[in-house]
Amino acid sequence: MDGVTRIGVSLEPELLEKFDQHILNKGYVSRSEAIRDLIREILSENEWKDDEQHMVGAIIIIFDSNVTGVLEKIGNLQTERTRYVLSSNRVALDGGRFMDIISVEGKLSELKTLKNEYTSMKGVLRGKLTMVSPSKGYLHYIGSKN
Numbered sequence: 001m002d003g004v005t006r007i008g009v010s011l012e013p014e015l016l017e018k019f020d021q022h023i024l025n026k027g028y029v030s031r032s033e034a035i036r037d038l039i040r041e042i043l044s045e046n047e048w049k050d051d052e053q054h055m056v057g058a059i060i061i062i063f064d065s066n067v068t069g070v071l072e073k074i075g076n077l078q079t080e081r082t083r084y085v086l087s088s089n090r091v092a093l094d095g096g097r098f099m100d101i102i103s104v105e106g107k108l109s110e111l112k113t114l115k116n117e118y119t120s121m122k123g124v125l126r127g128k129l130t131m132v133s134p135s136k137g138y139l140h141y142i143g144s145k146n
Contacts, residue, residue: 009035051109056086057131059102059115066096067123074100074124077117084114097125104129 011019023034063070078085086103093099102118104111111129119127 053108055131056105060128061100061118062126063124070123
């Protein structure tokens with residue numbers, strides 16, 4: 001294992017038992033991989049706290065097309081924000097509900113604002129911004145529900 005440093009961790013038996021159950025449920029092959037993921041997640045939190053950080057990601061919204069004007073508002077917003085919107089994909093769900101997956105790129109503050117613009121629309125039921133730092137590949141998300 002070149003390039004890897006071994007460390008020791010002391011845990012209470014109950015905490016280790018809960019951790020082992022958690023990593024089993026998540027499908028990790030080892031405690032080491034689970035701990036590495038936890039460390040990466042902790043380190044990545046600093047990036048999504050920096051509103052000037054350049055990010056790429058997706059805004060995922062669930063909306064009800066039966067609400068008057070929601071389709072037009074979503075389309076208009078994508079047209080107005082072409083600086084940030086890379087692409088979009090729409091999936092039909094049920095009862096007139098759809099899921100849009102909007103690929104985005106820009107400063108974190110801009111992407112948060114864009115996500116809020118979508119989720120504040122009448123007819124948008126849920127929205128989530130999932131981001132990746134292009135330089136490091138750390139995954140982050142910010143969710144909301146109207």
